[in-house]
Amino acid sequence: MAEGGYKIDAPDQTERAPRRWGLKAAVLGVLLFLNVPVLIVFLYAFTTDDQAFTFPPPGLTGKWFEIAWDNQDVRDAVWLSFKVGIVATVAALVLGSLAAAAVARTRFFGRETISLLLVLPLALPGIVTGIALRSSINVLGIDFTFWTIVAGHATFCIVVVYNNVLARLRRTSGSIIEASMDLGATGWQTFRYVLLPNIGTALLAGGMLAFALSFDEVIVTRFTAGGSQRTAPLWIFDSIVNRPRNRPVTNVVAMAVVVVMMIPIFVAQRLTSDASLLGSPPTDDDDD
């Protein structure tokens, strides 16, 4: 792969043109299919039509943003989402990186089981996680509060942090830690000056993704939230299903949630090539 790396990436000129056009059209079609819908929501946030979903919009206006901003319900929901996201992310950072360190550094009984267990919350349908948590919270007699939402979110946020940190740890050589210890550094010094600089960006990226995921989550949240509590996605869901009158404001909140989520993910993506929601790092062995 190494010596031929350049050729492999070069477009194949010998291929017949007509078939490539068909392929290109298909690619374009799929990409449009994937990306246009969200843009449509952005467009509708500006529409003057508040009764139906007329396309193309009869006119454009910015007044819905003002109305949404003044809406106390919306503010509460977004603020709750922020708080939950931050607390869950912090918990996930601590627990997720500890788990990653344990799996990466040592071989112990049940290691494989644990690495499987850690992927389960992403692999199993969200409803399973949701109802499992709800039933055990019920059984334990705990009230559904802010903290039960956080617990639910932390469960899958851990997985994201774990995946990111583990991918990085596998790539950092264990010998630098041994070297640092041999040179007389204390455990804390080794962590602070050797390990942290190496995994720092992975931690940050994992944290950003975890926050974004938490900000996005609705299925598990619906099972773990208390009666009066609504995160921003729950608010949107509620508006879509139960209060169709609220359309224009819903559009604005929808757009805002997308934009808020984009920012941390962009940063995460900049920071590291490992960052991936699926936990499968892109194949970057052939970089440079």
Next chain:
Amino acid sequence: MLWLGGVYLGSLLGLVWQSFYTFDDFAGKVRHDLGFDTWERLWSNETNRIIVGRTVLMALAVTIACAMLAYPLAYFMARYATRRVKAVLLFLAIMPLWSNYLVRVYSWKLIMAKEGALPWSLDKVGLGKGLEWALDLPYIGGQGLTFSLLGQFIVFTYVWLPYMVLPVHAALERVPRSFVEAAGDLGARPATVFRSVIWPLALPGVVAGSIFTFSLTLGDYIVPTIIGNSKPVIGAQVYVYQGVAGNLPLAAAFTFVPIAIMAVYLTIAKRLGAFEAL
């Protein structure tokens, strides 16, 4: 570290336990005596079997559609695109995963509404009749796209497609170009090359992607709540049982249907080498 061991696994086990409790219809309360009553009720109920069947069919259809849509994109990225183009394409393919899931579902409610963008564009290109015809079809049709299984299918496919593109792309990237050229040199026609060289090598990627698309469709209740005729799917039914009816044991037992299906599915996937392709 043991957060998951405790909280998550504990909850799952608790859920199994709950599913053996019995629900007293008359008192409307959960009786704490263990038994297989709930499981029996789950299976003997015709409606529940239909719900499971419908959900599995939908998951299968969505998975196949995702594979068919993901393949050309992944193939193009893996074989023809220059590095720069590939980076842009990958970015565009993952982009939707970065937007709010609920917003993405909601966007289709806007698009598929009667006066929305999709019917409008179909009318413009003269396919308005085609849409009417599709909506008149029994079973998958309905009052409008937003209220039909057809619409639900489109939205599911849209929502989970990126999860298929990535593994398929990763798998295709590992197909050595020389294999394809050798097959061509040896006189194989493009269709034959695809069938006997590319497909077997790409299969693990497709299976890996299908784990996501299948599992996610199986457990989702958001899409069916927002889009589709009101025929329930597994996820929605579970929510109804635990929420409105307060029948947690039955909901718990029901949850194990998708888990069991996924367990079977994962075993097959492992045979096909999907885990190496993840």
